[in-house]
Amino acid sequence: MNKTLRIGTRGSALAMAQSTWVAEQLEAAGYPTQLVAVETPGDQSTAPIAEIGVGVFTSALREALAANEVDVAIHSCKDLPTEQDPRLSLAAVPVREDPRDALVARDGLTLGELPPGSVVGTGSPRRASQLRASGLGLEVRGIRGNVDTRMRKVTDGELDAVVLARAGLARVGRLSVITESLDPLQMLPAPAQGALAVECRVEDVDTEHLLQSVLDDQASRAAVAAERAVLARLEAGCHAPVGALAEVVEDLDENGRVALRLSLRGVVATDDDVLVRASATGETTAAEQLGLELADELLEARAALLSGPGSS
Ligand SMILES: NCc1[nH]cc(CCC(=O)O)c1CC(=O)O
DSSP states (O other): OOOOEEEEEOSSHHHHHHHHHHHHHHHHTTOOEEEEEOOOHHHHOOSOHHHHOGGGGTHHHHHHHHTTSOSEEEEEGGGSOSSOOTTEEEEEOOOOOOOOEEEEEGGGOOGGGSOTTOEEEOSOHHHHHHHHTTSSOOEEEOOOSOHHHHHHHHHTTSOSEEEEEHHHHHHTTOGGGOSEEOOTTTSOOOTTTTOEEEEEETTOHHHHHHHHHHHOOHHHHHHHHHHHHHHHHHHHHOOOOEEEEEEEEEEEOTTSOEEEEEEEEEEEEOTTOOEEEEEEEEEGGGHHHHHHHHHHHHHHHHHHHHHSTTOO
16 A cells, blocks of 8 residues: 555644654655645634633544545544544554653742742643642643743743643653653643544544554553543543543552553542542553543542531
8 A cells, every 4th residue: 555645734833743753653664644734723712722622623633534635633642532533543542752741930940949929820720720739839820822822921921830741842842941840749641641643534444554553552552541531431520620640560460470550540629629539550451441440439539528527
């Protein structure tokens, strides 16, 4: 098979970097590619993402793919809605970037060095809840815009710091602006942060196999499946901010033998920024099940907290 693969991409610097990387992998494996620009309403809007919905960045690309205008769609996996589009197949989850959130602060400061009252910008309710729960006395302010717009607010002195996905900065070659990569204990990343999702049409099995064999990474796919299952069940049960992170680790299986297992952590915030946490370990082959079980644990713990002694 040597037809040119048409790769649909958004025009932002991050999207172009991601699509170019995928194209390079495919070209290196002997498959000719062509990048096709697709505009999405999410790139035009300046409203908070929490209001316009997470699908804004991905739906136009998915429509172009379903309509056979392109053969491959590349998304940031964390921007993808949790329900699979029945017309499309998630053909590959490539090796994931470092999933941590990153602090970009004035004067090279780390999170712990920011004095109480410092103003930290983020448009993400998940990051906001974890920042307010940190006990550092930080003031959180909502922001949006591309990486440069957000960072300019720090250099201009309007904000003391912003929190961004480390992976986004890595992909556009801007790791040097980071003043601290935040430990997941302090800031659990969004489900699937740092991972790409590569989709094709469900009936295009040749492309599906090709994408899978060249690009798919089993450990990244399992981790993302577990994290997105946490999100899917929590979306159904409440609308609170969610963080989740799964990692493939060496552990003992049920028979006491060393095996690669999936270690999963989750956090959900209450309306007044109390954080409820849970963790679990399971088979990499049952990633989704592990995520669903962890979500149930989080929902129960959250319900117990909200109805517990002290509340009326
Ligand atoms: N919500 C926008 C978005 N979608 C994916 C990334 C970064 C790359 C990634 O997480 O894969 C970002 C920017 C950010 O959160 O700072």
